[in-house]
Amino acid sequence: TSESQPYRTGYHFQPPKNWMNDPNGPMIYKGIYHLFYQYNPKGAVWGNIVWAHSTSTDLINWTPHDAAIYPSQKSDINGCWSGSATILPGGKPAMLYTGIDPNNTQVQNLAVPKNLSDPHLIEWVKSPTNPLMAPTAMNQINVSSFRDPTTAWLGPDKKWRVIIGSKINHKGLAILYTSKNFVKWTQAKHPLHSAEGTGMWECPDFFPVATRGVYGVETSKLGSSIKHVLKVSLDDTKHEYYTIGTYNIFTDKYVPDKGQVDSDSGLRYDYGKFYASKTFFDILTQRRILWGWINESSSVEHDIKKGWSGVQAIPRNIWLDKSGKQLIQWPIVEIEKLRVNQVKLPSKFLKAGSVVEVKGVTASQADIEASFKIPGFEKAEVLDPSWTNPQLLCSQKGASVKGALGPFGFLVLSSKSLEEYTAVFFRIFKGHGKYVVLMCSDQSRSSLDADNDKTTYGAFVDVDPVHESLSLRSLIDHSIVESFGGGGKACITARVYPTLAIDHEAHLYAFNYGTEKINLTNLSAWSLKKAQIS
Numbered sequence: 001t002s003e004s005q006p007y008r009t010g011y012h013f014q015p016p017k018n019w020m021n022d023p024n025g026p027m028i029y030k031g032i033y034h035l036f037y038q039y040n041p042k043g044a045v046w047g048n049i050v051w052a053h054s055t056s057t058d059l060i061n062w063t064p065h066d067a068a069i070y071p072s073q074k075s076d077i078n079g080c081w082s083g084s085a086t087i088l089p090g091g092k093p094a095m096l097y098t099g100i101d102p103n104n105t106q107v108q109n110l111a112v113p114k115n116l117s118d119p120h121l122i123e124w125v126k127s128p129t130n131p132l133m134a135p136t137a138m139n140q141i142n143v144s145s146f147r148d149p150t151t152a153w154l155g156p157d158k159k160w161r162v163i164i165g166s167k168i169n170h171k172g173l174a175i176l177y178t179s180k181n182f183v184k185w186t187q188a189k190h191p192l193h194s195a196e197g198t199g200m201w202e203c204p205d206f207f208p209v210a211t212r213g214v215y216g217v218e219t220s221k222l223g224s225s226i227k228h229v230l231k232v233s234l235d236d237t238k239h240e241y242y243t244i245g246t247y248n249i250f251t252d253k254y255v256p257d258k259g260q261v262d263s264d265s266g267l268r269y270d271y272g273k274f275y276a277s278k279t280f281f282d283i284l285t286q287r288r289i290l291w292g293w294i295n296e297s298s299s300v301e302h303d304i305k306k307g308w309s310g311v312q313a314i315p316r317n318i319w320l321d322k323s324g325k326q327l328i329q330w331p332i333v334e335i336e337k338l339r340v341n342q343v344k345l346p347s348k349f350l351k352a353g354s355v356v357e358v359k360g361v362t363a364s365q366a367d368i369e370a371s372f373k374i375p376g377f378e379k380a381e382v383l384d385p386s387w388t389n390p391q392l393l394c395s396q397k398g399a400s401v402k403g404a405l406g407p408f409g410f411l412v413l414s415s416k417s418l419e420e421y422t423a424v425f426f427r428i429f430k431g432h433g434k435y436v437v438l439m440c441s442d443q444s445r446s447s448l449d450a451d452n453d454k455t456t457y458g459a460f461v462d463v464d465p466v467h468e469s470l471s472l473r474s475l476i477d478h479s480i481v482e483s484f485g486g487g488g489k490a491c492i493t494a495r496v497y498p499t500l501a502i503d504h505e506a507h508l509y510a511f512n513y514g515t516e517k518i519n520l521t522n523l524s525a526w527s528l529k530k531a532q533i534s
């Protein structure tokens with residue numbers, strides 16, 4: 001019941017119980033979306049990992065199936081870890097995944113559907129030649145740093161390519177393998193890419209994006225109107241970062257564009273909790289869709305007590321920003337089917353210190369979108385040149401710290417008298433020759449329970465607040481606050497565990513704690529219906 005389980009989600013994907021981590025092999029087959037995920041059938045902590053499986057026709061409502069891939073061969077007897085789907089010619093899916101063998105060596109395996117006429121692909125068979133890629137004395141790959149194959153792509157030379165996450169000392173590595181038949185794989189002489197100082201690269205993702213427009217492109221697409229994206233998940237910091245760059249199919253090298261930061265301080269899909277993410281190309285709607293795992297901010301004891309851990313973020317449509325310098329992400333449009341009882345606030349000024357309640361929505365399970373305009377910039381605080389770390393800046397200037405232009409935004413999952421709230425907000429600073437927009441998600445007051453991790457998150461948003469209005473959207477789901485600033489230019493996801501602001505006791509507010517008034521040009525909020533998940 002929701003009384004004993006106040007943190008379970010209404011529309012974010014989660015299994016009925018137990019531990020879940022990385023999304024695996026997302027794809028669409030015969031019009032059915034498939035999500036596989038790292039799952040512990042035996043408990044709420046990581047272990048005994050299998051590929052659990054659910055399918056959907058809309059990426060929102062899901063039907064669970066039996067585990068698709070589970071230890072059964074020598075090459076995966078100690079675990080079936082992360083991997084990806086590739087659609088082979090003729091539309092046949094193939095899964096490459098990491099198996100843990102009897103020596104606890106990480107190796108790469110292949111599984112294919114048993115029955116291609118079953119759109120739900122319930123049964124999977126493993127290649128008898130597994131493992132297909134393994135650390136050897138020859139290749140000097142570390143046995144515990146060799147995992148998470150990507151979706152493979154096909155070159156004009158008819159060779160498949162795939163990368164595997166790895167490291168040498170502290171250098172992150174995308175080891176490249178090639179194959180003519182998808183079964184016999186040869187390690188390339190050079191990695192696709194590497195970066196010093198990052199540590200282990202988990203769950204790499206490598207894919208093309210169109211230089212113009214919002215449509216996604218198939219993973220093997222090459223050409224002059226294509227850029228490439230390389231995303232890696234850093235085991236050391238549990239952050240992901242991505243770069244945009246150029247991929248040369250002839251040298252099989254990827255080079256990030258000038259100005260792209262190839263480290264933990266680079267661009268992130270999400271500046272809060274979001275890890276081991278993976279995209280797939282949705283051929284039905286021509287979108288590239290991103291899945292990511294959101295873990296708990298509560299203690300292991302708490303997870304065991306509630307009997308589950310981990311949720312998946314709402315799938316995001318991603319494309320290249322007009323600037324060519326970053327990606328844009330937006331919750332898939334299907335989520336809007338769950339919207340009911342729209343509440344609109346007329347355009348109004350939020351004076352210094354104002355808190356305006358958005359009434360009429362179920363604030364524990366809601367979608368809220370607003371735009372702000374800044375009437376004047378004269379009073380903007382000057383951005384100190386040393387304030388380069390947005391997360392640190394947000395922690396130092398939390399929601400309760402008054403500024404000039406901001407903090408303004410939303411108080412979500414709030415108790416009536418604001419003993420508890422999560423604040424999602426902007427601040428605007430005067431930078432060198434331009435105004436700088438900071439977006440924060442401040443969890444410090446999110447719960448009266450002291451046992452949770454309440455770290456504040458922050459990101460700079462590349463918008464010009466003088467000429468553009470500033471938009472903010474939050475998807476609120478009991479213990480999840482997933483926020484999108486600047487139309488998807490910066491995203492921050494947080495986990496919170498309110499003790500008072502639960503179910504119908506949760507409230508939603510727009511606020512401005514800055515000294516200068518802000519124009520709230522429009523605000524819409526909706527209750528979101530429950531999705532069918534398990």
Ligand code: DQQ
Pocket residue numbers: 021022038049081082098147148202203275276
């Ligand atoms: N999770 C999997 C690994 C991967 C890690 C194991 C990332 O394959 O590197 O559950 O969260």
